[in-house]
Amino acid sequence: MTGKTRKMFPGGNTANGFYSFFDYIIPCDVNRIFCLKGGPGVGKSSFMKKMAREFTKMGYDVELHYCSSDPSSLDGVVIKELNVVMIDATAPHTVDPKIPGAVDEILNFGEFWDGEKIEENKDKIKSCNADISECFQRAFRFLKSAEPIYMDIESKISKCMDWTKVSKLTYEFVEKVFEGVEFSGKKAYVRHLFGSAITPVGYLDYSDSLFDGVKNIYYLQGDIGSGKTGLLKALYTRAEQKGLDVEVYHFPLVVDKLQAVYIPALDLAVTTSSRFKDKEIIDLNSCVDEEKLNKYTDEVRFDKDLVDYLMNNAISNLKRAKFNHDIIEDYYIPAMDFDKVEALKNEIIERILKYKK
Numbered sequence: 001m002t003g004k005t006r007k008m009f010p011g012g013n014t015a016n017g018f019y020s021f022f023d024y025i026i027p028c029d030v031n032r033i034f035c036l037k038g039g040p041g042v043g044k045s046s047f048m049k050k051m052a053r054e055f056t057k058m059g060y061d062v063e064l065h066y067c068s069s070d071p072s073s074l075d076g077v078v079i080k081e082l083n084v085v086m087i088d089a090t091a092p093h094t095v096d097p098k099i100p101g102a103v104d105e106i107l108n109f110g111e112f113w114d115g116e117k118i119e120e121n122k123d124k125i126k127s128c129n130a131d132i133s134e135c136f137q138r139a140f141r142f143l144k145s146a147e148p149i150y151m152d153i154e155s156k157i158s159k160c161m162d163w164t165k166v167s168k169l170t171y172e173f174v175e176k177v178f179e180g181v182e183f184s185g186k187k188a189y190v191r192h193l194f195g196s197a198i199t200p201v202g203y204l205d206y207s208d209s210l211f212d213g214v215k216n217i218y219y220l221q222g223d224i225g226s227g228k229t230g231l232l233k234a235l236y237t238r239a240e241q242k243g244l245d246v247e248v249y250h251f252p253l254v255v256d257k258l259q260a261v262y263i264p265a266l267d268l269a270v271t272t273s274s275r276f277k278d279k280e281i282i283d284l285n286s287c288v289d290e291e292k293l294n295k296y297t298d299e300v301r302f303d304k305d306l307v308d309y310l311m312n313n314a315i316s317n318l319k320r321a322k323f324n325h326d327i328i329e330d331y332y333i334p335a336m337d338f339d340k341v342e343a344l345k346n347e348i349i350e351r352i353l354k355y356k357k
Contacts, residue, residue, distance in 0.1 A: 003056040007209040009194035010065045010075055011092070012252040013318060015147035017140045018069075018092050019255050024191045025065055025076045027083050030103060031355045034348065035089035038109030039118075041329030043341045045073035047109075048086050050345055052077045055352075068197035068252070069136075070322055071204055082355040107344065109336075117335035125331055128324040135321035142314035143198070146307045147254060150224065153303045157225035160292040166227040166284060173282060174234050177268065184243030184265070190236065195249035195260055195273070200322040202315055207260060207273035210249070216268040219276040222284030228272055231282070232258040235270060239263050253311070 011020045026033060036044040045067075052062045052074075065076035067088075076087040089106070118125075196205040211217055222228045236246045244265045251257035260271035270282070293300075 001059050003058070003060040003062055004213070005052065005056060005062050005064055005209070006212070007064050007066060007206040008249075009068050009197040009206070009252075012068050012194045012250070012255070013139065013143065013198045013314070014255050015140075015143045015253055016255065018136075020092070021192050021194065021250075022075070022087070024193055025063075025078060025087060026085050027078065027080075028189055029083055030085055031083040032085070032352070033104045034084075034086045035104060035106045036086060036109065037089055037106055038113075039090075039328075039332050040325055041332030042109040042113060042336055043338060044088050044090075044109060047341060047345060048074045048077045048088075051079075051086060051349070054345075054349055055079050055082075066197070066206070068194070068199055069318060070325065071197065071199045071201060079352065081357075082352060084352050084355060107348075109341065112337045112340045112344075113332065114335045114337075118332060121331040125328050128328045132321045132324045135317045135324070139314040139317035139321070142310045142317065143253060146310035146314070149303050149307050149310070150254060153300055153307070154225035156296040156300055156303075157223050157288070157293065160289050160296070161226060161284075162287045162289060163227070165287040166230070169282070169284070169287065170227070170231045170234050173231065174238050177235065177266065178238055178242060181242055181244075181266070183241075186243050188240040188243050189245045190240055191245070191247045193247065193249055194252055195271075196252055198252050198311060198314060198318070200315065200319040203311070205273055205275065207249075207271055208275050210247075210260070211262065211269045211271065211276070214262070214267055214269045216266065217276055217279045218268075218270045218282050219274075219279045220270050220272045220282045220284070221277075222272075223288070226284040226288065228284060229256070229258045231284070232261045232270060236261045236263075239266075 010022045010025050011018060036047065038044055052064060056062050060082065061080045063076075063078035063080065064074060065078070065087075067073045067075045074088070076085065078085050195207050195210050196203065220228050220231065232248075236248050239246045239261075244263055247262040247264075248258060249260040249262075249271075251259050260269060260273065262269040
């Protein structure tokens with residue numbers, strides 16, 4: 001039987017620059033972490049994709065951690081049952097070593113390239129890198145500019161909410177979820193990631209992959225400022241108090257805002273993703289005073305259009321950065337000995353299978 005795959009983002013392009021949840025890729029009881037080093041185009045992502053395919057064919061469930069700056073590439077792979085991780089350990093990805101040598105191991109793809117061939121294009125590579133840096137800085141400025149406009153929307157809509165109703169709805173839902181649920185007897189592990197991302201190809205949402213097969217899924221409906229993050233925080237805080245592991249998914253523009261909570265032990269997810277509109281709805285818009293909101297209709301609409309405009313400009317710059325990154329890859333690819341990379345893949349597969357229970 002083929003294993004299942006779940007897609008997510010361990011890092012995001014946000015209003016505060018690149019934001020990393022990379023440490024949360026790694027399970028608490030990890031057996032082995034393979035840290036992949038090397039420049040663009042050396043085959044790190046392809047290596048991880050091949051490894052993921054091999055292990056899903058063997059029936060293992062796999063997590064695919066995608067790159068928000070190049071969603072065709074992987075930043076990491078987790079083979080769940082074996083507690084083995086492969087991760088791109090080149091900048092801007094930083095992961096604190098667990099136990100170097102005993103758990104962490106570096107796979108240096110630079111050993112498989114012809115340095116002289118790469119050096120021939122040194123000036124072109126430097127020029128592209130400079131342009132990439134400029135594109136990212138510009139993209140992050142647009143995202144930073146979008147943040148206060150987003151918060152202005154939140155401020156206006158929150159003034160129109162009946163917060164007593166919101167609190168009642170939140171309390172009753174959390175009580176219903178945890179009715180009869182006892183303390184697990186262990187410390188909960190709360191894991192933070194992104195289920196969506198602002199990328200060179202637009203806004204991507206992988207929620208359908210994250211919650212595929214989950215029995216109890218609720219769609220949390222509500223406008224900006226309607227209390228969605230408050231409800232999700234209340235849910236995962238109660239789960240943590242009960243000693244239940246939780247996955248918390250953040251909003252890529254404003255990281256403090258939440259988009260989803262998944263509690264595996266309860267087979268339950270609550271998500272703001274519109275992909276789940278057909279599921280049971282928790283409707284926070286029902287707590288809005290429409291008469292008050294009418295006063296802000298034009299301003300809210302203007303602000304939303306402005307946020308979209310700024311995000312689209314950020315995406316255009318991410319796209320330009322990706323274009324230059326692809327040019328750099330074209331300088332590295334001909335210099336690589338991919339037969340050696342393939343041999344390394346086969347060797348690592350054999351080593352990983354030693355962790356089979």
